[in-house]
Amino acid sequence: MSGSGAGAAASAPVPVGDTVLLDLDEVGGRVERTELPGGLRVVTETMPGVLSATLGIWVGVGSRDEDPTVAGSSHFLEHLLFKGTASRSALEIATAMDAVGGEMNAFTAKEHTCYYANVLASDLPLAVTLLSDLVTEARNTAEDLESERTVVLEEIAMRDDEPSDAVHDLFAETLYGDTPLGRSVLGSTRSIENLTRDDVDGWYRSRYTAPSMVVTAAGRVDHRQVLDLVTAAFGARLGGGQRPAPLRTGDASPQKPARSAGLIARRTEQTHLLLGTPAMGRLDDRRYAAAVLDAAVGGGMSSRLFQEIREKRGLVYSVGSSLTHYAGAGAFSVYAGCSKKRVPEVLRLIRGELDRVAADGITAEEVARGRGQLKGGLVLGLEDTGSRMSRLGKSELSYGEYLPVREVLDRIDAVDEEQVRAVAAELFTQETCLAVVGPYRESDLDRL
Incomplete structure (x- = not known):
């Protein structure tokens, strides 16, 4: 990963916070958690019996955080981040992952977004580099937004063509009404057509911050190695005295449906x-x-x-x-x-x-x-x-x-x-x- 973050990490290593052992048994493996400076959390689970590793970068933002004017922004952004970064094109990102037989993808839910990669354990450094680059150095250009807008609209059309999918979004709307929980993660055709580059990039810069992120890794991984890789990749973003974002509590559950x-x-x-x-x-x-x-x-x-x-x-x-x-x-x-x-x-x-x-x-x-x-x-x-x-x-x-x-x-x-x-x-x-x-x-x- 290039840019000021990586350079800062090379010249002045970021101190690592206390590591806590959360689990160690035959069912759960060895689970360790470290809170890095800047509020970024790293949680790993060591599974010695496998040869692979899965890395995830979680962001505590989803469609529940959106108002109607930017409905679908979180999901749109998930698509847009794969279009390229300050140092890599979309093709270079895809080629690097395909070259090691890995898989990289993402999903958006109502309360979080996750970017993940599944690779051989020996290729974990590559996965950390690529995913962190996606999440921290996205370009979000107007040109990329226009090309991806069509893709998202096609995804909405595909949902509408599949009744067993459409009924679930309809049920949420019927139960919760015109609220963030009632609106589709995908947004609406109207909201997606009206999104601007400033809308999506502003959402990215305000929401994709270290305190709202969690890095998780499971498989043949070593917690210390993951910490070193993440610290180098996030660099200067780990500075400051910020703590992790507070746990989402949400409003009280409605006592009855919005509509019958x-x-x-x-x-x-x-x-x-x-x-x-x-x-x-x-x-x-x-x-x-x-x-x-x-x-x-x-x-x-x-x-x-x-x-x-x-x-x-x-x-x-x-x-x-x-x-x-x-x-x-x-x-x-x-x-x-x-x-x-x-x-x-x-x-x-x-x-x-x-x-x-x-x-x-x-x-x-x-x-x-x-x-x-x-x-x-x-x-x-x-x-x-x-x-x-x-x-x-x-x-x-x-x-x-x-x-x-x-x-x-x-x-x-x-x-x-x-x-x-x-x-x-x-x-x-x-x-x-x-x-x-x-x-x-x-x-x-x-x-x-």
């Missing part, structure tokens, strides 16, 4: 629907009981909804529930896709099952099965370096702490029938909202 229903009228073979209700935020201790509940109601092939609607009656191909958590807010929802003529019966069965669970809870057998499903999914999901890297980043940015895998398993094991019953009674007796993509008119929604 939302519709995208489309001539589709299937109707795609989401029925849901507000839920707790991600720092709520009841989230473990809610996760067990979600698994039992619609989280797998043995779940109530799958058995009742697909296996017994064959009304759908796909049906299931999901639980989403944000800072101070959340949602529980049930998705189904079926022919138009079956929609009334499918909705009746979904509502009936939720009513029964609200009144009676779930059985001890279902609780045990839900706990096992969550524990197995957690551990099996951590078999690769990418998922480990992602867990580190989300732990630091979203929770402000790292919980060892063993502790999370213990918390899941502690969930009992009464806790699940209490969560079910709260969630499933609230007002619901319905999002529908299919061959309907607005006047049909009341009937549904």
Whole structure:
């Protein structure tokens, strides 16, 4: 990486803060965290049994931070950063990564953005150099913005052409209304068409600062080596006495949906629907009981909804529930896709099952099965370096702490029938909202 940052690092090494050992066991590996001067945090997990490493640079900014006039800026910026830096063209960046067989990509969510690279462990220095260059030395030229604007508009069109994707954005809008959580990460066609170079570059320079960033690495990595690489790459940006940005707390979760229903009228073979209700935020201790509940109601092939609607009656191909958590807010929802003529019966069965669970809870057998499903999914999901890297980043940015895998398993094991019953009674007796993509008119929604 070139520029003043690298030069400063070479002449005056940045002092390293205290390193804390967060985990060391057979499940979680060796996890270490260091807070560097300037507020940049570095968290690593050493996995000696692999030959690769995944590096991520997380920025605590997402679509939730945008107002309507710049909706989609965070996602647009994620695209734009790959167009070139002060020292590398887009082709040079891509060529350098392809030459070592690595993969580099990024994603934007409502509360954070992540740039990551998966490489052989021996190529970790290259990954640090390229990713840090992207994140700290982006050009964001007007020419690049215009070419990428078309790409983002095509991505929005692709989302609109896929009803099972469009219904999820519609559900968020129906539940949260015209708020940052209710708006799509992609922005709207109108907002993207109106974004200027100053809008996007200003967003970059105000938000992409060391206190809002976390660097995570997992695989065959050494924490000291990662610190040295990151310190050299970020250079002068690690100066000053800044501390990490405070943990995002968010507003209180809404007690009822913004609207009762939302519709995208489309001539589709299937109707795609989401029925849901507000839920707790991600720092709520009841989230473990809610996760067990979600698994039992619609989280797998043995779940109530799958058995009742697909296996017994064959009304759908796909049906299931999901639980989403944000800072101070959340949602529980049930998705189904079926022919138009079956929609009334499918909705009746979904509502009936939720009513029964609200009144009676779930059985001890279902609780045990839900706990096992969550524990197995957690551990099996951590078999690769990418998922480990992602867990580190989300732990630091979203929770402000790292919980060892063993502790999370213990918390899941502690969930009992009464806790699940209490969560079910709260969630499933609230007002619901319905999002529908299919061959309907607005006047049909009341009937549904």
